[in-house]
Amino acid sequence: MTTTTTDDVAPVRFDTKIAVLLRDDLQPWQRLNVTAFLVSGLGTAVPEVVGEPYADGDGTAYLPMFRQPVLVFEGAKEVLTAAHGRALSRSLPVAVFTSDLFATGNDRDNRAAVRALGRDRLDLVGMAVHGPRNAVDKVLKGARMHP
Known part of the structure; x- marks a missing residue:
């Protein structure tokens, strides 16, 4: 018999937040692609956001995922630019995706495209x-929550 304590049913509240902010003029496929790329950066740079591996009832192992929700927001280009500046001024870990990355096909070219411009450009x-x-x-x- 399994017993449930109050701690087992209490809602989990996180002291931190994982958020993705997307420009509001992206196509649906672009929103999904950009979100996937961006969160992969956080998982590698901030390992404490990744939980334990999963396993089903048959013992099949699955990869770990974030231990907390990822909230997705959207906003105009100006909102994104301002948020970027605020995140950098607070020294928060940030992953970025630029419009140039839609034309590249690999990590080397992605990094070169970002490196080619100053942060304000x-x-x-x-x-x-x-x-x-x-x-x-x-x-x-x-920003507003993504619909």
Whole structure:
């Protein structure tokens, strides 16, 4: 018999937030692609956001995933630019995706495309950020939840 304590049923509240901010003029396939690329950066740079591996009832092993929800937001180009600046000024871990990356086909060319421009000239179409809930909320000021 399994017993359930109050701690087992209490809602889990995280001190941190994982958020993706997408430019609101992207095509649906672009939104999905950008989101997938962006969160992969957070998982490698901030290993504490990744939980334990999964296994089903038959013992089949599965890869670990984030231990907390990923919230997806959208906003105009100006909202994204401002959020990027706020995230950098708070020294939060940030992943970026620029419009140039839609024309490249590999990681080497992706990195070269970002490196070719100064931070103020990046044509951002998405960013992911992780940090304390309050700080991430301030970074995302002006963005709205993705529908």
